[in-house]
Amino acid sequence: MKRVSDRIVTGAAWLSGGGLMLAAAVVIGFLILRGYKNLDLALLFGDTPWQAAIMGERPVFGGIWPAFMGTFYLVFLSSAMAIPIGIASGIYLAEYASRRLRSLLGFFVDLLAGTPSIVMGLFGFTAILFLRKTLLPEAQTCLFLAAACIALLVLPYVIRITETSIEAIPEPLRLLGYSVGFTRWRNLRSVLLPLASRGMLSGAILAVGRASEDTAVILLTGVVAHAGIPGSMFDKFEALPFRIYYLAAEYRNLGELDQGFATSLVLLCISGTLFLIAVCLQKSAEMRWKRR
Amino acid sequence: MEETVRKIMEPILSVENLSVHFSDKPVLQDVSLSLWPGEITVIVGPSGSGKSTLLRAVNRLNELYPHCRTSGSVRLRIHGESGDVYRGFMALSELRQRVGMVFQTPAVFPFSIQKNLTLPLQVYLGVNGSTLTERMEEILRDVGLWEEVKDRLRDDATTLSGGQQQRLCIARMLALKPAVLLLDEPTASLDFKSAARIEKLLLNLKRRYGILAVSHSLAQTRRIADRVCVLREGRIVQELDHEHLRDPDAFQTIIDVAF
Amino acid sequence: MFACNGNVETFVLFRLSDKSEKWIEWILLIATCISAVAIIAILSLLVAFCLPLFTLGRIRGVLSSQWQPSGGYFGILPMCAGSLALSLLALSIAFPAAMGICTLLHVLARGVFNRFLLATVRFMTGIPTVVYGFVSVFLLVPPMREWLGAGTGFSLLTAAFTLSLLILPTIVLVLHARLEQIDPILRLASEALGLTPIQQMRHVLFPVASRGMVVAAVLGMGRAIGDTLISLMVAGNAPQFPVSLYHSIRTLTAHVALVVATDSRSMAYQSVFAAGLGLFLVTGLITLFIRKSGKAGREVRREKGF
Incomplete structure (x- = not known):
């Protein structure tokens, strides 16, 4: 009797494990199968010669180059905001904050981490409505707004990972600097931050990966289907994940559908690679202290 | 007298030419020993000499660790039948019910005291209802814990003191009606008084079970052991019996030499 | 000097x-x-x-059960129900699967396979949501439509399957981390009692990690409620109560995205803000719950001197 229930549970466990691996393989395999043959320059640039497209001499219509650049700008801008702020917050929470302040501010960080991205997008959208009513009647959703909202979305990752990588440093090493008379900041700069750098880097890369894949935020904060490459931070823009979403719903011919698969594959490669790098860095950072 | 008893009775457990390697590093080499019911055999030796590995070889717990290779035989005698546990004498699960084990740190489950005891009974024997309660009381009386916990059976077992936890672990092991008990430094994490209680309990239990223990304390060894095996670098270098144990100074000398 | x-x-x-x-x-x-x-x-x-x-x-108008902007009905209750139904369904698929996978990781699978399984789970958290949605539109929706006769194929069930795949890695990783923290001596003790691997999992490891299981489930639920893209892409977006698995539904998150994207009148906007506020408060409560139980767990550990 017992053995039978054991066997059923064992079967179910293998089934769920196998199902997960199968699902992952199907998702990736399907994209590769349908997408790989379209991974070429035409995917990026359409009919436009690539030199001209890269130099911005001629606009690209058929290809995903504008979406690619849009995502690039978006990730660049949001990282430029989120990473320094996140690292600074992580340092403060790990080394400076008193216990109560830490618990309080940490709660806000957790709240931010738990906020759904659509709410973050809605926040950006309401901020524009608010600005229109008050200071800037001309305000509209744009690249800068989207980047700011995405920065808020990925900020908690950077903060938490910075914090944990500083805390993972063993006690004797954390006190080492003080024991030779360093001030707090000097100890941080010359002992703790170098030791925690690998973990912090993984946090930054994870943030970049998350920023590149999020769709819900930009949906409400200025992404449009055919914006071209944004001329300034206050223009509308395109982005890879939005392009995929758009093509899934509104493809007009098989060519566009193929482009959708190829674009998904590109995005999967980008965020998958970033993610793997981040995880590897994190693992190696963890191992460093475990071995001692 | 004792010798004749021994000759008549077959050992309940006999380890023959046992070697254990962890990733090609020898931990035990060519160890042989026998265990008779009614006796406590204590293994002593410096740390890292393979004491725990020897115990764990008996109930095949070493196999939990990767890259472990065991050779030789461990013969167990149950209900007049005997066989090698490494050659399919009985199923792994049954072997571990027949050979109970207690660890250095009390390994109570973070459930209620009651559940700690009833869990194995329910899982194996399908015992339920009043039989279960009776059985629980009987075992708790066996280890002298009943009076202390009878009013708080539903409390978390981790609220007990270290000594009580260890006795609960012994009770949990006895619930499965084992034939051999393996005790891996059962009093090492306890204070003097709790340790003394456990020693008394063991002297009581040895009438019914074969007991193989590891001890770190020579004084304790003298108090409870009927036989002592000195283990060094994975080999048994000396076996002592009552004669050697009687005289503390002689015992000390032998141990000093052996270590 | x-x-x-x-x-x-x-x-x-x-x-x-x-x-x-x-x-x-x-x-x-x-x-x-x-x-x-x-x-x-x-x-x-x-x-x-x-x-x-x-x-x-106007709050009663928003908290009503009909959404028909042209007719002046702006109720978001169908979307609330849609969100709830979808995330519960996704959780009820993902959670047992996560328990199974953790059983594999902890007592059944060994060596290379074990590491490969864990790596796959980790990697899956890195797959963009929109990619899950895209693949699902072309791989899951057509069979749902043709084999199960589920209307257009864009249905509650389709979305639940896809969403469960999205939240599964999160649940597995949280549960796995909690199980890893269990003192190895308990594992050894249950092994020494002769419990089979499955019995260890069922009678010892999962009960010991029960609080972690609750946290993992709640966290998975939070992710499911907060997700926009999957429901937007494969749930069909019909603003109706979820009455059957094969019907199309609309979630709160998708509702926000849809209404903001299509220009609407001010009342429609206001319903969107209500939806957003609701989502924010629900996820906030979830965060609060997880923090509280995390703290309690830590305190219990401290009491025991670990």
Whole structure:
């Protein structure tokens, strides 16, 4: 009797494990199968010669180059905001904050981490409505707004990972600097931050990966289907994940559908690679202290 | 007298030419020993000499660790039948019910005291209802814990003191009606008084079970052991019996030499 | 006496840093406060934009069960029900699967396969949501339509399958981390009692990790409620109550995306703010719950002297 229930549970466990691996393989395999043959320059640039497209001499219509650049700008801008702020917050929470302040501010960080991205997008959208009513009647959703909202979305990752990588440093090493008379900041700069750098880097890369894949935020904060490459931070823009979403719903011919698969594959490669790098860095950072 | 008893009775457990390697590093080499019911055999030796590995070889717990290779035989005698546990004498699960084990740190489950005891009974024997309660009381009386916990059976077992936890672990092991008990430094994490209680309990239990223990304390060894095996670098270098144990100074000398 | 070069330098350094130390601390504090400011800003903007609903007494209109902007009906209750149904369904698929996978990881699978399985789970958290949605549209929707006769194939069930795949890695990783923390001696003890691997899992490891299981489930639920893209892409977006697995539904998140994307009249917007505020509050409560139970867990550990 017992053995039978054991066997059923064992079967179910293998089934769920196998199902997960199968699902992952199907998702990736399907994209590769349908997408790989379209991974070429035409995917990026359409009919436009690539030199001209890269130099911005001629606009690209058929290809995903504008979406690619849009995502690039978006990730660049949001990282430029989120990473320094996140690292600074992580340092403060790990080394400076008193216990109560830490618990309080940490709660806000957790709240931010738990906020759904659509709410973050809605926040950006309401901020524009608010600005229109008050200071800037001309305000509209744009690249800068989207980047700011995405920065808020990925900020908690950077903060938490910075914090944990500083805390993972063993006690004797954390006190080492003080024991030779360093001030707090000097100890941080010359002992703790170098030791925690690998973990912090993984946090930054994870943030970049998350920023590149999020769709819900930009949906409400200025992404449009055919914006071209944004001329300034206050223009509308395109982005890879939005392009995929758009093509899934509104493809007009098989060519566009193929482009959708190829674009998904590109995005999967980008965020998958970033993610793997981040995880590897994190693992190696963890191992460093475990071995001692 | 004792010798004749021994000759008549077959050992309940006999380890023959046992070697254990962890990733090609020898931990035990060519160890042989026998265990008779009614006796406590204590293994002593410096740390890292393979004491725990020897115990764990008996109930095949070493196999939990990767890259472990065991050779030789461990013969167990149950209900007049005997066989090698490494050659399919009985199923792994049954072997571990027949050979109970207690660890250095009390390994109570973070459930209620009651559940700690009833869990194995329910899982194996399908015992339920009043039989279960009776059985629980009987075992708790066996280890002298009943009076202390009878009013708080539903409390978390981790609220007990270290000594009580260890006795609960012994009770949990006895619930499965084992034939051999393996005790891996059962009093090492306890204070003097709790340790003394456990020693008394063991002297009581040895009438019914074969007991193989590891001890770190020579004084304790003298108090409870009927036989002592000195283990060094994975080999048994000396076996002592009552004669050697009687005289503390002689015992000390032998141990000093052996270590 | 202090002519020695090193001493002078230290002295100057100390003077300099004494002042800049304070500055640095302030800058770091301000950076940290940005998170708090952001949360307060989100909450107050959403509340501010929801206020007209209350002052003008339109809240009953929003909390009603019909959404038909052209007819003047702006109820978001179907979407609330849709969100709830979808995330519960996804969780009820993903959670047992996560338990199975953790059983594999902890007692059944060994060596290379074990590591490969865990790596796959980790990698899956890195797959973009929109990719899951895209693949699902072309791989899951057509069979649902043709084999199960589920209308257009864009249905509650389709979305639940896809969403369960999205939240599964999160649940597995949280549960796995909790199981890893269990004192190895308990594992050894249950092994020594002769419990089979499955019995160990069922009678010892899962019960010991019960609090972690609750946290994992709640976290998975939070992710499911907060997800936009999957429901937007494969749930069909019909603003109706979820009455069957094969019907199309609309979630709160998808509702927000759809209404903001298509220009609508002001009342429609207000319903969107209400939806956003609701989502924010629900996920906030989830965060609070997880923090509380995390704290309780830590305190219990401290009491036991671990």
